[in-house]
Structures are given as C-alpha cells and as structure tokens.
Amino acid sequence: MPIELYNQKGHLCLMFTDLCEEGGEAVQSNQFLIVDGDTGAIIDPGGNLAYGELYLAMTRFFSPQQLSAIVASHADPDIIASLDRWLTTTSSAKVYISRIWERFVPHFCKAGKTTGRIVGIPDAGARIPIGRSELIALPAHFLHSEGNFQFYDPVSKILFSGDLGASLIGGEAAKKPVTSLAGHVPRMEGFHRRYMVSNKVLRLWAQMVRKLPIDMIVPQHGAPMQGAAVQEFIAWAESLPCGVDLMSERDYAVPA
Template sequence: MESGGRKPRATVELLAIGRYFPPSKPSAILASHADPDIIASLDRWMTSTQATLYISRLWERFAPHFMHSEGNLQFWDPVSRILFSGDLGVSMASSADAACTVTSLAGHIPRMESFHRRYMVSGKVLRLWAHMARTLAIRMIVPQHGALLAGAAVGEFIDWVSDFSCDVDHLTQANYTVPA
C-alpha cells in the first residue's frame, strides 16, 4: 500500500482492466513514449502477460530495465570525492572492460560517444554541468553503466563533455517536416 492507504497505481490499473478481461490476456502493449505516465506499470504487465511490447527503437533496450528517463540525480561524496554520475559518463563496454578503471580518456571515448550523443539533451546543458563539476574536488566519476573514471580521466571527461554536441544540437528542419 502507498502512503494514505491507497493501492499502488499498477495494482489499480490491473484491477480496472480485470473488470473487462483477464489481465493476463493482452497480446500487445503499445507504449507511445517512455514517460512514467505511460509505462509506470510496465514491469507488472511484462511479468504477468505474454504481450509483445511496441515502443520506439530509441527506448527498446531500456524496456527490460523498466525504462529510462530524464530527471536522474547525481551524488557527490565530499569525503571520498566520488561523483556518482548516473548516465553521465556511461560507456558501452563488455563486462570485463566495464570492470576496469579508466585513467586516460582518449581510448575510451569511442565507448561513450554514441550514448552521449543520443541520450544527453544538449551541449549547453553539458557545458553548464562541466562548469559546475569543475568546482568540485572529484577523485573519481562512477557512472551507472560501464567503467569508472579516475585520475587524469576525470578532468579529461569534464573537458570532453564541455565541448560536446548532442541530441537537440543535431536537429534541423529536416527533423520537422510532414511525411510524404
């Protein structure tokens, strides 16, 4: 039960659907986008049905992890000087590579670039973040996925993202045309 004695939203949705047909019966789930108002109970549907999930290719790899969204927090521990950076600094690497500590960024950038180009919102936001990050005494950056960054790689990463173009920086009028 949620606070105030209310049932969790996913339970309420399943009970409401159950009035019309068994909740295990849907053969398809259509997720128009990956916000919680659309897919908050996705985990319940994916584990209680055999339904196929239809969602944008941009989000399909996150569906097994019950989605991905903006608004994630970062945490800096001033004692250990570790910045837990969420998705900033993520690298796409094998388990063995992810277990390594990166101390020089140059060879690691190819593992980070495509993720950051797509999932970071804008170069302006990254520049603002970099300006803020330079005020912290960061010994290590620990992203949610991939290798951690330490030593010279910390400053090199901050420099890299401060001059990085991504997502909305790459939009043009061609992205906003009426289909033929």
C-alpha cells in the first residue's frame, strides 16, 4: 500500500516503499506518484518488480493517457528499468532525465519506443509542468551519478532527493518518517561515504537547498526525513567526507 506524503486541494504525493520484495535479491527502493487534478507524474518508477502495483495505483486517479511525465533522477536500473513498459501503456508522457543519459536510456526499451519521448534536462536544471503546478529539477550532479537531478515539489514542499539521504532499511521501516537524525545516521553513513563523490559537491548542494522551504526530504531508498531532521540532514551532509576525499594509493593497488 502507498504512503500518503501530502494530500490537499487536489494535489497528492504518494510513496511506495515495498514493491520490491523485502528480503529478496533486489535493493529496497521507493517509487513516487504525483497527482495534480486529472494528471500527474511518476518519479523514479523503478524496475519491472515495481511496475504492476504502481501502474494500478496510477489508474485509480487518472487514465494512463493522462500521465504527464516520467521523471528520473539518473539512469540506474532501480530508477528506470521499467521504462519500456511505461512507454507502452502511456502514449504521450515525456521522459525527463539528464541530457547526459538521454542516449543511454533507449537501451531499456525496444527499438524506436523512445523516439520523440525523451526530454534531456540541461545541467542547470528545469521546471517540468505537471497539471496546474510543476516539479523543479534541481542540479545534484555526482550525488551519486554524473548526470543527476533531484525534484522539488513547490506545492507540498517535498524534496525528492534520489540517492542522497538514502538509508539501508526494509520497505516496512521505510514507511515511517524520521524526525531526528541522530539515531538514523548509522543507517546512512556507510552508503553516503561510498556513493557520494566528494564533500565539495555536498557543500554546494547544501548551499542550494537552504534557499528552499523544505518540509520533507524523501530519498529513493529508505525513510523520509521531516521536521528537525530536514535541517539536521543538510548540516550532516555538508560536513561529511566521502568518495574521493577518502581515496588513497591503498585503494589503487594491484591485487596480490
């Protein structure tokens, strides 16, 4: 069952945390459905494991032909491997992804399926119209992908943060928002030290998002963060050494 993150005046944000079977081989991942009036968007639709239930949930609010956008933070399989099926069942929805990846994502689809359907987001970001509102694609390059975006919903004030903010927990635990970061850090730290490229990029990200009113940060893995945890996470990320900061010659040695 989806978790309702926001529901006011015809604008609805739903999160799905358990469409990939918990305890199975696949990493836990979240998928998101944004509804605005009689249309909407899918954020990071995931792979084939997630497709069926996410599709059925969408049809409870509007027909497949009314889907406005499929938006992808980057091009990993857990983000967009189900693209071929989405493009088959929706005839007009555009796929928004970094222009770095727009010629790579057709590899997920049958020949010709993506023709005229992919919109490459420029490095500086973009505003994506969704019904009466929009999603703002925020630059999040190298967090963790070379071409990477987060999506800010100005109506709900939710930042859909992709892999940044991810925690390594199961789908059931991911349904409960975190309101204080202290006890949550052990579920996040190892992932962020390995998957985020450098502290320099995290500092630039923190500087950018502090300009936005954010009520909730919702990553693509694990639990959302709200209340005090939002600013606590931004401060924690801003000071975290990670990625190339931690590399040395011992990490680039010929194996014995």
